[in-house]
Amino acid sequence: MIIILAQCHVEYEGRARSRLDKGDRLILIKKDGTFTIHQELNLDPVNWQAPGCKNKVSLKENQIILQSIKTKPDEEITVYLDTVYCATYYNCVDTKNLEIRGYEKHMVDLAWEKPELIEKGFRPTRREYQTENGFIDLMGTDKDEKLMILEFKSRKAGTNAVKQLKGYVECFMDNKEFVRGIIVAPDITDNALELLKSLQMEFIPLNPPKDLLTKKASTLDSFF
């Protein structure tokens, strides 16, 4: 992990092209080639290069130049260092991966394990069922054996989710019985709900589960 704080100007050329005039920025270069340039504001880097790029340093007319080059697609960043305030590096030891919960996938897992959370009598039958309009998150039957098609969203569902669901239901148009199309999400926009109802489809509120599978920090781990 290389950390450089410097006054610099930056040029980028690739899928787009950009130019950033002289100012103070933080430059971060990671072990996998990742190259990022941060200004003092905003979450995202102002310029960056994805993992796998090749980084090199050169000197031209008394100015240090950093270059970061990538292929597929061809992209290049050039940083002209005017004043370097700080340049250092660390060999990081980090073997852990992020464990995260609260994704759409976890909602489907939950509905599969506890179908009563969807509704009484719901019996899930298939996950990731492939249609010509894409994969259906979850299929099943209700207490009256009617076919149910469920589309999950981990956050507020919009009209796109409804259109997606519509496409799935249309794949069963030749079904002799009515097929229930259902959006399962923590919330839904007004527009989406209106569209949903006009299509005789349903919304079932459900929050994504966030229970981490691993032990909490309050174990022996704290001592190592």
Added chain:
Amino acid sequence: MIIILAQCHVEYEGRARSRLDKGDRLILIKKDGTFTIHQELNLDPVNWQAPGCKNKVSLKENQIILQSIKTKPDEEITVYLDTVYCATYYNCVDTKNLEIRGYEKHMVDLAWEKPELIEKGFRPTRREYQTENGFIDLMGTDKDEKLMILEFKSRKAGTNAVKQLKGYVECFMDNKEFVRGIIVAPDITDNALELLKSLQMEFIPLNPPKDLLTKKASTLDSFF
């Protein structure tokens, strides 16, 4: 700009919940409240907090704890610092903004200015035309006065782009004449092209313009 390199473990709770066990990471805190935690791999931070969050430090049982709290939506990161290798800060001076070209918007600008790049006889008439299925990037007529609806993409167009265009064209179904639906992009996926042709729509290849409007670095600027 506060820069901390430390062995730490991290907990996050908000829209999702996550946990990252002990390891070496870079923690970056910006003037606007932005809080990011970087592992030694990958472009994106493993945990982060957007601008506007409130960050504070506390000490509990001989351990330094960083907390970053945000509302709307409620989100919180807690970093438990086990060993701090480096902690420093800089007052950055940076008045410049990024100038960037190569966006979809620039393609529409270009087609508006130089309609012959789309095709001979093309006459653009409206930009951002609102329909019930969204805004049409650009409308116009061809040499035979046929209506043309253009959807621009700054990178390879996929099936989503075609479906979007389809939605726009359907808003003109009651038109007495055939309406031409056209994807304008540097490239298109096989699936998208197949779908496009089945809908009797067209693809016109065009790269987004990347000419920067400002002067190049080879000016007096280099001396300041």
Added chain:
DNA sequence: CCATTAATGTCGATG
């Protein structure tokens, strides 16, 4: 403040 959509989106899974 809510809804929509582009993005050098990134990233992971899949064929």
Added chain:
DNA sequence: CATCGACGTTAATGG
């Protein structure tokens, strides 16, 4: 390798 879709997407824009 290309495609497809989720994401704590982020960020900007318009109502």
